[in-house]
Amino acid sequence: MANIKKEYSEILSLKNRLAFIVGGEGLIGKEITKAISSYGAKTVVLDLIRKDKEDTDNTSFRYFDCSALENIEAVLEDVIKEFGCPDIFVNCSYPRTEDWAQNSFESITLDSFRKNIDIHMNSYAWLAKITADVMSKQKNGGSIIQLGSTYGVLGQDLAVYEGTDMKENMTYATIKGGITNLTRQMASYYGKYNIRVNTVCPGGIFDSKQDPKFIEQYSKKVPLGRLGKSQEIASTVLFLASDAASYITGSTLVVDGGWTAI
Numbered sequence: 001m002a003n004i005k006k007e008y009s010e011i012l013s014l015k016n017r018l019a020f021i022v023g024g025e026g027l028i029g030k031e032i033t034k035a036i037s038s039y040g041a042k043t044v045v046l047d048l049i050r051k052d053k054e055d056t057d058n059t060s061f062r063y064f065d066c067s068a069l070e071n072i073e074a075v076l077e078d079v080i081k082e083f084g085c086p087d088i089f090v091n092c093s094y095p096r097t098e099d100w101a102q103n104s105f106e107s108i109t110l111d112s113f114r115k116n117i118d119i120h121m122n123s124y125a126w127l128a129k130i131t132a133d134v135m136s137k138q139k140n141g142g143s144i145i146q147l148g149s150t151y152g153v154l155g156q157d158l159a160v161y162e163g164t165d166m167k168e169n170m171t172y173a174t175i176k177g178g179i180t181n182l183t184r185q186m187a188s189y190y191g192k193y194n195i196r197v198n199t200v201c202p203g204g205i206f207d208s209k210q211d212p213k214f215i216e217q218y219s220k221k222v223p224l225g226r227l228g229k230s231q232e233i234a235s236t237v238l239f240l241a242s243d244a245a246s247y248i249t250g251s252t253l254v255v256d257g258g259w260t261a262i
Contacts, residue, residue: 009070012242016038017243020064020079022046022127023093027207028147031234032092033059039238044083046076047093056186058194067095076130085138088241089131092147095119104167121175125182128197132190139171141194143242146183147233148201150256152176160218164211176201180252187250196249198240202233203256223258 006013014036024033024045037059046064053061062079066072080086095227097115102108128144135142149172179199186197204218206227211214219226236255239245254260 006243011236011244014088014238014242015041017041017087018084019043019088019090020046020083020131022064022089022091023147024090025049025061026092026094026204028230028233029092031230032090032237035068035231035234035238036090036197036241038177039242041088041241042083044079044086046079055246056117060112066093066123069118069123069126072123073130078136085134085142086131087135087140087142088145089128089135089142090145090147090237090241091118091124091127091226092237093123094121100169100171101167103169103171103178105170106167108170111221113174117175117178118173121178124179127212128182128186130196132186132193132195135195136190136193139194141196143241143245144186144195144197145237146179146197146199148183148199150203151198152178153181153200153252153254154260157221160221161215162217166211166214183252184250191249196240196245198245198248198251198253200233200236200240201252201254201256203228203254203259205233210241217231221259222256223261226257228255230256 019036019041021029021033023029023046025090029206033043034070043059045061049061055061064075095113099112104114124146133142151173161167170195183199185199204227206229236253
């Protein structure tokens with residue numbers, strides 16, 4: 001981003017910037033889209049968009065399947081040709097196989113493990129690299145923000161799943177740990193191009209579909225006493241996308257109500 005002194009009231013503005021949000025139709029993605037676009041950025045949502053979804057004044061929607069790895073580079077390049085190089089690139093996608101729930105240590109298969117690593121962690125890595133390479137050719141650089149997880153920096157607490165149908169997930173922790181360190185490596189390499197790369201690591205985020213027993217047990221272990229809200233992740237992404245975070249790169253910003261503090 002340009003090193004122009006701004007008033008604090010203007011520093012969060014994303015006016016005249018272009019943002020791509022992969023997974024922008026998900027639980028967290030919708031809030032990120034709302035936050036980024038409401039602060040002035042022309043926003044392009046890349047997700048499994050239904051065909052009849054129409055663009056609005058400052059938000060466009062394009063169908064994008066990040067699980068189709070053989071196509072993602074070409075599709076992203078087409079989007080860049082249409083809209084230009086993004087100033088902000090956020091990946092909050094959550095691609096997974098139909099047997100995702102069986103990815104616990106006791107029931108996982110090698111085939112499922114490999115497929116999920118490929119469509120999730122590898123798609124994150126490759127999309128970020130392609131975007132950073134394009135950003136490196138523009139003098140203002142850019143901001144890349146990846147969605148990790150607290151379970152990418154520590155192990156899962158099995159006690160919160162007791163009495164529910166939920167289990168630990170071997171693949172999830174592997175994927176999110178990989179994304180977190182990818183961020184550090186990219187920050188090291190692309191800093192010379194004024195490209196900032198950061199990871200946001202949410203704790204548990206409330207969803208009305210969750211088992212009430214899980215919500216209760218998880219909340220008891222959080223210093224703030226509750227699960228997070230998707231808006232709280234979106235506001236963190238907004239901060240990292242803006243000039244308010246102009247000297248932050250390679251960081252793992254944990255948003256978890258204190259879960260990892262104890």
